[in-house]
Amino acid sequence: MWRGRGPVASPRRPGRRSCAARQRRLCALALAAWALLTPGGSALAEQDAGASYNLLLKAPLRGDWFLLSRSNLATRDNFDDRFLGYTGASIGRQLSDSFSLRLGYRRAWFRFSEDWQPEDRLMLEGYYAVRPRGFRISNRLRAEFRWFDWRDDDIRLRNEITVEAPWALTRLQLKPYLEEEVFYSTNAGRFEANWLGGGLAWRPAKGIKLKLGYRWNRFRAGDDWANRNVLVTGLNVFF
Numbered sequence: 001m002w003r004g005r006g007p008v009a010s011p012r013r014p015g016r017r018s019c020a021a022r023q024r025r026l027c028a029l030a031l032a033a034w035a036l037l038t039p040g041g042s043a044l045a046e047q048d049a050g051a052s053y054n055l056l057l058k059a060p061l062r063g064d065w066f067l068l069s070r071s072n073l074a075t076r077d078n079f080d081d082r083f084l085g086y087t088g089a090s091i092g093r094q095l096s097d098s099f100s101l102r103l104g105y106r107r108a109w110f111r112f113s114e115d116w117q118p119e120d121r122l123m124l125e126g127y128y129a130v131r132p133r134g135f136r137i138s139n140r141l142r143a144e145f146r147w148f149d150w151r152d153d154d155i156r157l158r159n160e161i162t163v164e165a166p167w168a169l170t171r172l173q174l175k176p177y178l179e180e181e182v183f184y185s186t187n188a189g190r191f192e193a194n195w196l197g198g199g200l201a202w203r204p205a206k207g208i209k210l211k212l213g214y215r216w217n218r219f220r221a222g223d224d225w226a227n228r229n230v231l232v233t234g235l236n237v238f239f
Contacts, residue, residue: 047227047229048076048077048228049076049228050076050077050079050081050228050230050231051075051079051231051233052072052073052230052233053074054234054235055069055235055237056070056234056235056236058236058238058239059239060239064093065094066092066093066100067091067092068090068092068102069087069088069089069090070086071085071088072087073085082111083110083111083112084109084110084111086107086109086119088104088106088107088121088123089105090102090103090125098128098129098130099126099127099128100126101126102123102124102125102126102127103123104122104125105121105122105123106120106121107121117148117150118149119147120146120147121144121145122145123144124143125141125143126140126141128140134165136166137161137162137163138162139161140159140160141158142158142159143157144157144158154185154187155186155187156183156184156186156192157184158181159181159182160179160181161179161181162178162179163177163178164176164177164201174202175200175203176198176200176201177201178198179197179198180194180195180197181194181195190220195217195218196218197213197215197232198213199214200212208236209236210236211232211234211235212232212234213231215229215232216229217229
């Protein structure tokens with residue numbers, strides 16, 4: 001009787017899991033390298049540093065209407081100076097699955113010396129978000145009507161683009177994101193700031209999103225440009 005050894009097992013090919021793990025590692029390395037190689041990352045000692053702490057609350061109202069609230073506290077001078085804070089609320093309507101309009105008011109405070117200087121801000125914004133191939137891409141265009149009692153009033157336009165990748169990193173399912181926002185003053189007729197950043201988003205439970213990231217803040221200081229490296233944290237709660 002002939003005794004064969006049976007079919008020889010073919011070499012294993014990299015499966016989906018190994019490919020996915022490789023993609024995650026590469027994404028994490030690319031994100032870290034990107035944060036270090038941005039214009040702000042190569043000269044940290046020569047630039048200012050601060051933080052931006054954000055809170056977003058969103059609650060549904062009747063039908064397609066919803067309520068949105070944003071609050072912020074920001075520091076500078078290597079985290080030592082709390083120089084900016086704001087809070088406010090907007091009412092919005094979801095016009096389609098991907099597009100909504102919001103109208104809101106914000107009260108902001110700036111501290112350039114010992115006293116806090118207030119600002120009243122009326123905001124009108126459109127928000128568009130889609131999910132092509134698992135990526136979440138959003139664009140927010142906002143017009144801000146700003147009133148002061150310590151400087152000239154202004155109308156400012158802001159446009160923010162955010163891209164969140166579908167890759168889930170580590171067991172916490174962290175999602176890497178990149179974002180950029182530009183600021184344009186209509187009264188001055190010039191761009192006033194450019195925010196470029198990225199980080200990781202975590203959804204520990206339904207309706208809760210946490211963000212931790214880095215932002216390179218390039219802004220006008222008079223007629224000149226200055227830079228600030230910003231640690232960004234965010235808590236979003238959706239009721």
